[in-house]
Amino acid sequence: MSLIKTENLSYVYSQGSPFQVTALDNISITIEKGEFIGIIGHTGSGKSTLVQHLNGILKPTSGKVFFEGTDIFKDRQTTKNVRFKVGLCFQYPEYQLFENTVYDDIAFGPKNMGLSKDEIDEYVLEAASFVGIKKELLKKSPFELSGGEKRRAAIAGVIAMKPEVLILDEPTAGLDPKGRKRIERMIADYRQATESTVIIVSHSMEDIARTVGKVLVMNHGKAEMFAGVDEVFSKIERLPEIGLDVPSITRIMLRLRSLGYDVRTDIYTVEQAKDELLFLLKERGVL
Ligand SMILES: Nc1ncnc2c1ncn2[C@@H]1O[C@H](COP(=O)(O)OP(=O)(O)OP(=O)(O)O)[C@@H](O)[C@H]1O
Numbered sequence: 001m002s003l004i005k006t007e008n009l010s011y012v013y014s015q016g017s018p019f020q021v022t023a024l025d026n027i028s029i030t031i032e033k034g035e036f037i038g039i040i041g042h043t044g045s046g047k048s049t050l051v052q053h054l055n056g057i058l059k060p061t062s063g064k065v066f067f068e069g070t071d072i073f074k075d076r077q078t079t080k081n082v083r084f085k086v087g088l089c090f091q092y093p094e095y096q097l098f099e100n101t102v103y104d105d106i107a108f109g110p111k112n113m114g115l116s117k118d119e120i121d122e123y124v125l126e127a128a129s130f131v132g133i134k135k136e137l138l139k140k141s142p143f144e145l146s147g148g149e150k151r152r153a154a155i156a157g158v159i160a161m162k163p164e165v166l167i168l169d170e171p172t173a174g175l176d177p178k179g180r181k182r183i184e185r186m187i188a189d190y191r192q193a194t195e196s197t198v199i200i201v202s203h204s205m206e207d208i209a210r211t212v213g214k215v216l217v218m219n220h221g222k223a224e225m226f227a228g229v230d231e232v233f234s235k236i237e238r239l240p241e242i243g244l245d246v247p248s249i250t251r252i253m254l255r256l257r258s259l260g261y262d263v264r265t266d267i268y269t270v271e272q273a274k275d276e277l278l279f280l281l282k283e284r285g286v287l
Protein backbone atom coordinates (compact mmCIF):
# COMPACT_ATOMS: atom_id res chain seq x y z
CA MET A 1 0.00 0.00 0.00
CA SER A 2 1.33 3.42 -0.88
CA LEU A 3 1.93 5.96 1.88
CA ILE A 4 0.27 8.92 0.17
CA LYS A 5 -2.01 8.78 -2.81
CA THR A 6 -4.00 11.46 -4.57
CA GLU A 7 -6.82 10.42 -6.82
CA ASN A 8 -8.08 12.89 -9.44
CA LEU A 9 -7.34 15.70 -7.02
CA SER A 10 -8.60 19.10 -8.15
CA TYR A 11 -8.77 22.36 -6.24
CA VAL A 12 -10.45 25.61 -7.19
CA TYR A 13 -9.88 28.82 -5.20
CA SER A 14 -12.88 31.17 -4.80
CA GLN A 15 -15.17 28.87 -6.72
CA GLY A 16 -18.18 30.60 -8.25
CA SER A 17 -16.65 34.07 -7.91
CA PRO A 18 -15.14 36.14 -10.73
CA PHE A 19 -11.73 35.39 -9.15
CA GLN A 20 -12.09 31.63 -9.55
CA VAL A 21 -8.73 29.88 -10.11
CA THR A 22 -8.21 26.19 -10.82
CA ALA A 23 -4.99 25.62 -8.88
CA LEU A 24 -4.94 21.82 -9.14
CA ASP A 25 -6.29 19.94 -12.10
CA ASN A 26 -6.88 16.21 -11.76
CA ILE A 27 -3.69 15.14 -9.98
CA SER A 28 -3.21 11.41 -9.42
CA ILE A 29 0.12 10.50 -7.84
CA THR A 30 1.40 7.97 -5.33
CA ILE A 31 4.27 8.40 -2.89
CA GLU A 32 5.91 5.42 -1.21
CA LYS A 33 7.33 5.27 2.29
CA GLY A 34 10.92 6.53 2.49
CA GLU A 35 10.92 8.29 -0.87
CA PHE A 36 12.68 11.64 -1.31
CA ILE A 37 10.54 13.71 -3.64
CA GLY A 38 11.11 17.12 -5.19
CA ILE A 39 8.22 19.19 -6.51
CA ILE A 40 9.12 21.87 -9.06
CA GLY A 41 7.15 24.13 -11.34
CA HIS A 42 6.75 27.76 -12.37
CA THR A 43 5.26 30.35 -10.03
CA GLY A 44 1.56 29.68 -9.62
CA SER A 45 1.80 26.10 -10.95
CA GLY A 46 0.08 24.76 -7.82
CA LYS A 47 2.99 23.44 -5.72
CA SER A 48 1.94 25.04 -2.43
CA THR A 49 -1.71 24.22 -3.02
CA LEU A 50 -0.81 20.58 -3.62
CA VAL A 51 1.30 20.12 -0.48
CA GLN A 52 -1.40 21.74 1.65
CA HIS A 53 -3.70 18.94 0.52
CA LEU A 54 -1.28 16.23 1.62
CA ASN A 55 -1.76 17.06 5.30
CA GLY A 56 -5.39 18.07 5.11
CA ILE A 57 -5.04 21.84 5.48
CA LEU A 58 -6.95 22.23 2.23
CA LYS A 59 -9.86 20.00 1.31
CA PRO A 60 -10.11 18.89 -2.34
CA THR A 61 -12.78 20.55 -4.47
CA SER A 62 -13.02 17.13 -6.08
CA GLY A 63 -11.03 13.93 -5.87
CA LYS A 64 -9.39 12.36 -2.84
CA VAL A 65 -6.21 12.20 -0.80
CA PHE A 66 -5.31 8.95 0.97
CA PHE A 67 -2.79 8.38 3.76
CA GLU A 68 -1.91 4.70 4.24
CA GLY A 69 -5.01 3.80 2.27
CA THR A 70 -7.47 5.91 4.30
CA ASP A 71 -9.25 8.97 2.92
CA ILE A 72 -7.79 11.76 5.06
CA PHE A 73 -11.19 13.46 5.22
CA LYS A 74 -13.00 10.30 6.32
CA ASP A 75 -13.75 11.93 9.70
CA ARG A 76 -12.35 14.71 11.88
CA GLN A 77 -10.13 12.43 13.95
CA THR A 78 -8.48 11.00 10.82
CA THR A 79 -7.77 14.50 9.50
CA LYS A 80 -6.33 15.55 12.86
CA ASN A 81 -4.04 12.50 13.01
CA VAL A 82 -2.80 13.10 9.48
CA ARG A 83 -1.82 16.67 10.41
CA PHE A 84 0.62 15.25 12.97
CA LYS A 85 1.87 12.45 10.74
CA VAL A 86 2.46 14.70 7.76
CA GLY A 87 4.45 17.72 8.92
CA LEU A 88 4.27 20.71 6.60
CA CYS A 89 6.62 23.64 6.83
CA PHE A 90 5.07 26.54 4.88
CA GLN A 91 6.76 28.82 2.38
CA TYR A 92 8.55 31.61 4.38
CA PRO A 93 7.71 29.89 7.70
CA GLU A 94 9.61 32.49 9.75
CA TYR A 95 6.60 34.79 9.45
CA GLN A 96 4.75 32.31 11.62
CA LEU A 97 7.12 32.46 14.58
CA PHE A 98 5.07 34.20 17.23
CA GLU A 99 5.89 32.84 20.70
CA ASN A 100 8.03 34.64 23.30
CA THR A 101 10.96 32.29 22.97
CA VAL A 102 12.41 30.07 20.28
CA TYR A 103 11.86 27.13 22.64
CA ASP A 104 8.11 27.81 22.88
CA ASP A 105 7.86 28.17 19.13
CA ILE A 106 9.47 24.79 18.51
CA ALA A 107 7.33 23.31 21.33
CA PHE A 108 4.06 24.53 19.81
CA GLY A 109 3.43 21.37 17.73
CA PRO A 110 4.42 18.81 20.39
CA LYS A 111 2.23 20.65 22.95
CA ASN A 112 -0.75 20.24 20.64
CA MET A 113 -0.03 16.54 20.43
CA GLY A 114 -0.80 16.22 24.14
CA LEU A 115 2.68 15.01 25.18
CA SER A 116 4.04 15.26 28.72
CA LYS A 117 6.37 18.13 29.68
CA ASP A 118 9.41 15.83 29.65
CA GLU A 119 8.53 14.42 26.27
CA ILE A 120 8.00 17.91 24.88
CA ASP A 121 11.42 18.90 26.19
CA GLU A 122 13.03 15.87 24.62
CA TYR A 123 11.34 16.44 21.25
CA VAL A 124 12.25 20.16 21.22
CA LEU A 125 15.91 19.61 22.07
CA GLU A 126 16.26 16.85 19.50
CA ALA A 127 14.66 18.97 16.78
CA ALA A 128 16.80 22.00 17.68
CA SER A 129 19.92 19.88 17.48
CA PHE A 130 18.87 18.51 14.06
CA VAL A 131 18.64 21.99 12.60
CA GLY A 132 21.73 23.30 14.40
CA ILE A 133 19.99 25.72 16.77
CA LYS A 134 22.21 25.96 19.83
CA LYS A 135 20.74 25.66 23.33
CA GLU A 136 21.43 29.28 24.27
CA LEU A 137 19.34 30.45 21.30
CA LEU A 138 16.28 28.63 22.64
CA LYS A 139 15.81 31.23 25.37
CA LYS A 140 15.87 34.13 22.93
CA SER A 141 12.94 35.77 21.20
CA PRO A 142 12.54 34.44 17.64
CA PHE A 143 12.88 38.03 16.46
CA GLU A 144 16.47 38.16 17.68
CA LEU A 145 17.53 35.39 15.29
CA SER A 146 19.16 35.86 11.89
CA GLY A 147 17.20 35.03 8.73
CA GLY A 148 18.78 31.60 8.39
CA GLU A 149 18.30 30.81 12.08
CA LYS A 150 14.64 31.81 11.95
CA ARG A 151 14.13 29.51 8.98
CA ARG A 152 15.82 26.64 10.81
CA ALA A 153 13.82 27.29 13.99
CA ALA A 154 10.60 27.15 11.97
CA ILE A 155 11.66 23.86 10.39
CA ALA A 156 12.52 22.53 13.87
CA GLY A 157 8.94 23.29 14.91
CA VAL A 158 7.72 20.78 12.33
CA ILE A 159 10.44 18.19 12.94
CA ALA A 160 9.61 18.35 16.67
CA MET A 161 6.32 16.60 15.96
CA LYS A 162 8.31 13.63 14.65
CA PRO A 163 6.20 13.40 11.51
CA GLU A 164 6.34 10.34 9.27
CA VAL A 165 6.42 12.64 6.28
CA LEU A 166 8.27 15.95 6.26
CA ILE A 167 7.17 18.46 3.64
CA LEU A 168 9.16 21.66 3.16
CA ASP A 169 7.74 24.34 0.88
CA GLU A 170 10.69 26.25 -0.66
CA PRO A 171 12.93 25.74 2.39
CA THR A 172 15.89 27.63 0.92
CA ALA A 173 14.05 30.51 -0.80
CA GLY A 174 15.51 33.92 -0.06
CA LEU A 175 18.60 32.60 1.77
CA ASP A 176 22.21 33.26 0.75
CA PRO A 177 24.22 30.37 -0.80
CA LYS A 178 25.72 29.44 2.59
CA GLY A 179 22.29 29.34 4.25
CA ARG A 180 20.91 27.29 1.35
CA LYS A 181 23.72 24.73 1.54
CA ARG A 182 23.28 24.43 5.28
CA ILE A 183 19.57 23.68 4.98
CA GLU A 184 20.14 21.26 2.10
CA ARG A 185 22.68 19.34 4.16
CA MET A 186 20.41 19.39 7.19
CA ILE A 187 17.53 17.88 5.21
CA ALA A 188 19.76 15.14 3.83
CA ASP A 189 21.09 14.33 7.34
CA TYR A 190 17.58 14.34 8.79
CA ARG A 191 16.41 11.97 6.12
CA GLN A 192 19.27 9.60 6.68
CA ALA A 193 18.86 9.60 10.46
CA THR A 194 15.09 9.17 10.56
CA GLU A 195 14.48 7.28 7.29
CA SER A 196 11.34 9.36 6.93
CA THR A 197 9.64 10.34 3.70
CA VAL A 198 10.66 13.84 2.63
CA ILE A 199 9.04 16.14 0.07
CA ILE A 200 10.70 19.41 -0.93
CA VAL A 201 9.12 22.11 -3.06
CA SER A 202 11.51 24.25 -5.08
CA HIS A 203 11.70 26.64 -7.99
CA SER A 204 15.12 25.43 -8.90
CA MET A 205 15.67 22.27 -10.92
CA GLU A 206 19.35 22.62 -10.08
CA ASP A 207 18.78 22.43 -6.30
CA ILE A 208 16.27 19.61 -6.59
CA ALA A 209 18.30 17.48 -8.97
CA ARG A 210 21.26 17.41 -6.62
CA THR A 211 19.34 15.88 -3.77
CA VAL A 212 16.07 14.06 -4.46
CA GLY A 213 15.31 10.70 -6.03
CA LYS A 214 12.08 11.51 -7.80
CA VAL A 215 10.67 14.71 -9.25
CA LEU A 216 7.10 15.90 -9.70
CA VAL A 217 6.96 18.64 -12.31
CA MET A 218 3.89 20.86 -11.95
CA ASN A 219 2.62 22.92 -14.85
CA HIS A 220 -0.54 25.07 -14.64
CA GLY A 221 -2.08 22.87 -11.94
CA LYS A 222 -1.31 19.62 -13.73
CA ALA A 223 1.22 16.92 -12.91
CA GLU A 224 3.33 17.24 -16.05
CA MET A 225 5.86 14.54 -15.13
CA PHE A 226 6.48 12.38 -12.10
CA ALA A 227 9.61 10.31 -12.50
CA GLY A 228 13.20 9.74 -11.44
CA VAL A 229 15.59 12.67 -11.80
CA ASP A 230 17.36 11.04 -14.76
CA GLU A 231 14.13 10.45 -16.62
CA VAL A 232 13.00 14.05 -16.11
CA PHE A 233 16.36 15.26 -17.43
CA SER A 234 16.12 13.03 -20.46
CA LYS A 235 13.19 15.29 -21.47
CA ILE A 236 15.25 18.39 -20.83
CA GLU A 237 14.00 20.26 -23.87
CA ARG A 238 10.52 20.37 -22.30
CA LEU A 239 11.66 22.29 -19.21
CA PRO A 240 11.90 25.82 -20.71
CA GLU A 241 8.50 25.30 -22.35
CA ILE A 242 6.95 24.83 -18.93
CA GLY A 243 8.67 27.81 -17.35
CA LEU A 244 11.61 26.05 -15.69
CA ASP A 245 15.23 26.98 -15.94
CA VAL A 246 17.64 24.43 -17.28
CA PRO A 247 20.60 24.13 -14.85
CA SER A 248 23.70 26.08 -15.98
CA ILE A 249 25.76 22.92 -16.26
CA THR A 250 23.12 21.33 -18.52
CA ARG A 251 23.11 24.48 -20.66
CA ILE A 252 26.87 24.12 -21.15
CA MET A 253 26.41 20.53 -22.32
CA LEU A 254 23.62 21.57 -24.69
CA ARG A 255 25.89 24.28 -26.09
CA LEU A 256 28.75 21.80 -26.60
CA ARG A 257 26.33 19.52 -28.40
CA SER A 258 25.22 22.39 -30.64
CA LEU A 259 28.89 23.07 -31.45
CA GLY A 260 29.18 19.52 -32.73
CA TYR A 261 30.61 17.67 -29.72
CA ASP A 262 29.00 14.34 -29.07
CA VAL A 263 28.27 14.81 -25.36
CA ARG A 264 25.34 13.68 -23.24
CA THR A 265 22.88 16.43 -22.43
CA ASP A 266 20.96 14.66 -19.64
CA ILE A 267 23.50 15.99 -17.19
CA TYR A 268 22.65 18.13 -14.18
CA THR A 269 25.60 18.06 -11.80
CA VAL A 270 29.15 19.35 -12.18
CA GLU A 271 30.39 15.88 -11.21
CA GLN A 272 28.52 14.22 -14.10
CA ALA A 273 29.80 16.89 -16.49
CA LYS A 274 33.36 16.31 -15.35
CA ASP A 275 33.07 12.56 -16.01
CA GLU A 276 31.53 13.15 -19.42
CA LEU A 277 34.15 15.70 -20.49
CA LEU A 278 37.04 13.54 -19.27
CA PHE A 279 35.55 10.65 -21.23
CA LEU A 280 35.33 12.81 -24.35
CA LEU A 281 38.91 14.05 -23.98
CA LYS A 282 40.23 10.51 -23.49
CA GLU A 283 38.26 9.29 -26.46
CA ARG A 284 39.90 11.98 -28.60
CA GLY A 285 43.31 11.09 -27.25
CA VAL A 286 43.77 14.48 -25.59
CA LEU A 287 44.31 12.88 -22.19
N1 LIG B 1 -5.41 31.98 -1.29
C1 LIG B 1 -5.58 32.01 -2.61
N2 LIG B 1 -6.67 32.57 -3.16
C2 LIG B 1 -6.86 32.60 -4.51
N3 LIG B 1 -6.00 32.08 -5.40
C3 LIG B 1 -4.87 31.53 -4.90
C4 LIG B 1 -4.60 31.48 -3.50
N4 LIG B 1 -3.42 30.85 -3.31
C5 LIG B 1 -2.96 30.55 -4.55
N5 LIG B 1 -3.83 30.94 -5.51
C6 LIG B 1 -3.69 30.75 -6.96
O1 LIG B 1 -3.62 29.35 -7.21
C7 LIG B 1 -2.64 29.05 -8.18
C8 LIG B 1 -1.59 28.12 -7.59
O2 LIG B 1 -0.92 28.80 -6.55
P1 LIG B 1 0.19 28.13 -5.63
O3 LIG B 1 0.51 29.12 -4.56
O4 LIG B 1 -0.25 26.78 -5.22
O5 LIG B 1 1.40 28.00 -6.66
P2 LIG B 1 2.95 27.74 -6.39
O6 LIG B 1 3.38 26.78 -7.45
O7 LIG B 1 3.17 27.36 -4.98
O8 LIG B 1 3.59 29.18 -6.69
P3 LIG B 1 4.93 29.84 -6.10
O9 LIG B 1 6.06 29.16 -6.82
O10 LIG B 1 4.82 31.27 -6.46
O11 LIG B 1 4.97 29.60 -4.61
C9 LIG B 1 -2.08 30.40 -8.63
O12 LIG B 1 -2.77 30.79 -9.79
C10 LIG B 1 -2.38 31.32 -7.48
O13 LIG B 1 -2.54 32.65 -7.92
Ligand SMILES: [Mg+2]
Residues within 6 Å of the ligand: 047, 048, 049, 091, 169
Ligand atom coordinates in the same frame (compact mmCIF):
# COMPACT_ATOMS: atom_id res chain seq x y z
MG1 LIG C 1 4.28 28.20 -3.47
